[in-house]
Amino acid sequence: SAISLAFCNQKGGVGKTTSAVNVGACLADAGARVLLVDLDPQGNASTGVGIARQDVKVGTYEVLAGTAVHEAIAQASVPNLDVLPSSIDLAGAEIELVGAPKRETKLRTAIDAARSDYDYILIDSPPSLGLLTLNALCAADAVIIPIQCEYYALEGLGQLLRTIDLVRDGLNPKLHVGGVVLTMYDARTKLSEQVVADVREHLGDVVFRMVIPRTVRLSEAPGYGKPVTSYDPGSRGAFTYRALSVEIMHRWPRG
Amino acid sequence: SAISLAFCNQKGGVGKTTSAVNVGACLADAGARVLLVDLDPQGNASTGVGIARQDVKVGTYEVLAGTAVHEAIAQASVPNLDVLPSSIDLAGAEIELVGAPKRETKLRTAIDAARSDYDYILIDSPPSLGLLTLNALCAADAVIIPIQCEYYALEGLGQLLRTIDLVRDGLNPKLHVGGVVLTMYDARTKLSEQVVADVREHLGDVVFRMVIPRTVRLSEAPGYGKPVTSYDPGSRGAFTYRALSVEIMHRWPRG
Numbered sequence: 001s002a003i004s005l006a007f008c009n010q011k012g013g014v015g016k017t018t019s020a021v022n023v024g025a026c027l028a029d030a031g032a033r034v035l036l037v038d039l040d041p042q043g044n045a046s047t048g049v050g051i052a053r054q055d056v057k058v059g060t061y062e063v064l065a066g067t068a069v070h071e072a073i074a075q076a077s078v079p080n081l082d083v084l085p086s087s088i089d090l091a092g093a094e095i096e097l098v099g100a101p102k103r104e105t106k107l108r109t110a111i112d113a114a115r116s117d118y119d120y121i122l123i124d125s126p127p128s129l130g131l132l133t134l135n136a137l138c139a140a141d142a143v144i145i146p147i148q149c150e151y152y153a154l155e156g157l158g159q160l161l162r163t164i165d166l167v168r169d170g171l172n173p174k175l176h177v178g179g180v181v182l183t184m185y186d187a188r189t190k191l192s193e194q195v196v197a198d199v200r201e202h203l204g205d206v207v208f209r210m211v212i213p214r215t216v217r218l219s220e221a222p223g224y225g226k227p228v229t230s231y232d233p234g235s236r237g238a239f240t241y242r243a244l245s246v247e248i249m250h251r252w253p254r255g
Numbered sequence: 256s257a258i259s260l261a262f263c264n265q266k267g268g269v270g271k272t273t274s275a276v277n278v279g280a281c282l283a284d285a286g287a288r289v290l291l292v293d294l295d296p297q298g299n300a301s302t303g304v305g306i307a308r309q310d311v312k313v314g315t316y317e318v319l320a321g322t323a324v325h326e327a328i329a330q331a332s333v334p335n336l337d338v339l340p341s342s343i344d345l346a347g348a349e350i351e352l353v354g355a356p357k358r359e360t361k362l363r364t365a366i367d368a369a370r371s372d373y374d375y376i377l378i379d380s381p382p383s384l385g386l387l388t389l390n391a392l393c394a395a396d397a398v399i400i401p402i403q404c405e406y407y408a409l410e411g412l413g414q415l416l417r418t419i420d421l422v423r424d425g426l427n428p429k430l431h432v433g434g435v436v437l438t439m440y441d442a443r444t445k446l447s448e449q450v451v452a453d454v455r456e457h458l459g460d461v462v463f464r465m466v467i468p469r470t471v472r473l474s475e476a477p478g479y480g481k482p483v484t485s486y487d488p489g490s491r492g493a494f495t496y497r498a499l500s501v502e503i504m505h506r507w508p509r510g
């Protein structure tokens with residue numbers, strides 16, 4: 001049955017979507033059956049794998065509201081990679097969920113029905129610690145935290161780790177930080193080196209060995225609705241995400 | 256009486272904080288009295304002007320809960336620049352506000368008491384369209400939208416513009432998009448050029464002429480708790496934010 005991994009960090013623009021999309025594509029290329037869940041109202045993960053947002057009639061919002069997950073799952077532009085796309089109504093979900101019963105575990109209940117169809121379920125979350133991210137944390141076996149190699153990136157880490165602890169104590173006892181991915185490493189700045197050293201010192205072996213560099217190809221690929229592995233398979237961006245995915249498969253071998 | 260400008264965009268990492276901090280510092284350097292309001296639970300704007308988050312006893316959260324704004328205002332590391340810092344409890348405010356009366360206009364009521372003390376009030380908002388950002392939109396005379404020169408940056412623009420329209424129709428009749436700032440322009444990629452062309456074509460003159468480049472100095476400055484104008488006054492980052500601030504002073508001359 002599937003391993004579910006949530007890509008979470010309330011800091012914006014740190015590479016949550018880029019990591020979920022490209023790790024998903026690499027795992028699929030390696031033969032694993034992968035479901036990518038887009039839990040961000042912006043729908044970047046859906047776009048990143050070729051789904052046109054205006055075409056999404058049934059998506060994550062409808063699934064949170066009770067629609068069966070299989071009715072919403074679509075095929076991405078990559079074999080073995082399916083996607084539960086974000087629909088426009090997801091923007092209202094945070095406020096609507098506040099008064100709902102079992103508001104934090106709606107996603108977990110929904111995707112449990114799909115676990116036997118996949119090897120990995122990857123969840124892309126929005127840049128906040130609200131009810132959508134709480135749903136991702138409750139549905140996940142482990143959290144992968146992307147951290148940008150920038151100063152502000154370390155600021156919110158404490159808050160995120162506390163939130164993960166709270167969810168583990170209350171709603172999801174198996175939840176833990178499964179991995180930390182350092183992203184957008186820029187060899188031109190000393191800052192990137194310092195952030196990498198700081199993060200490895202504080203968090204140790206949970207930090208993946210592979211550091212993702214900032215590359216032009218990675219920023220261009222979403223414009224073509226493709227992961228970098230399809231857009232430019234020979235690029236550094238494709239290579240580094242493949243190497244990261246190998247580390248992920250070692251930590252969570254297929255069922 | 257002060258002009259209030261909210262820096263809003265639910266897309267993460269587009270330069271909201273960097274723009275609010277550096278525009279604030281440039282306006283202050285030009286002799287204007289500026290209040291920077293940090294409405295993001297991450298507190299990056301507070302850190303960016305030298306406030307240590309753990310030292311904040313009374314901040315934006317307490318002000319939203321009714322404390323007088325003057326009790327929370329602190330001095331930043333730059334003359335003429337004050338800051339209403341973010342305190343750690345702000346993370347819980349979104350959910351706590353949902354049931355409160357006048358939940359969207361708490362910030363407006365609070366900062367109205369300080370308008371006569373300042374020429375400009377700049378509000379840094381979190382990467383979401385929840386109740387904290389709604390408070391920023393209700394307290395603002397105009398919105399400044401930072402847009403990163405990347406593909407995903409255009410995705411959420413429609414949702415943001417619709418939200419601004421809703422707030423104008425209901426809670427804040429004077430609200431309008433006062434400016435659009437193109438940020439993190441990377442001359443190495445064609446993508447940056449395309450995004451700039453697209454945004455200028457769709458949004459016209461509301462887009463500021465000055466485009467902010469991606470520079471190492473801008474990403475390093477927050478680590479020293481300083482705006483780039485204090486960290487490295489001769490840098491391109493400092494120059495381009497000064498030029499942008501001149502455009503801002505033309506659009507909204509001091510009272």
Ligand SMILES: Nc1ncnc2c1ncn2[C@@H]1O[C@H](COP(=O)(O)OP(=O)(O)OP(=O)(O)O)[C@@H](O)[C@H]1O
Nearest residue numbers: 012013014015016017018127214215218219267405
């Ligand atoms: N390694 C990289 N090299 C170059 N550009 C990158 C890289 N990773 C991400 N990007 C670009 O940086 C921007 C931010 O990345 P992304 O959207 O994946 O972050 P996010 O954490 O999902 O953002 P949000 O908080 O808004 O959800 C995007 O425009 C993306 O294309």
Ligand SMILES: Nc1ncnc2c1ncn2[C@@H]1O[C@H](COP(=O)(O)OP(=O)(O)OP(=O)(O)O)[C@@H](O)[C@H]1O
Nearest residue numbers: 012150267268269270271272273382469470473474
């Ligand atoms: N022009 C620039 N050149 C280089 N780095 C920049 C530039 N503008 C912002 N940055 C860096 O990029 C990252 C994102 O910027 P910033 O934090 O200002 O965005 P934000 O929109 O406020 O993010 P969030 O959505 O998390 O609030 C930060 O690490 C910042 O230091």
Ligand SMILES: [Mg+2]
Nearest residue numbers: 016017040044
């Ligand atoms: Mg994202």
Ligand SMILES: [Mg+2]
Nearest residue numbers: 271272295299
């Ligand atoms: Mg910010």
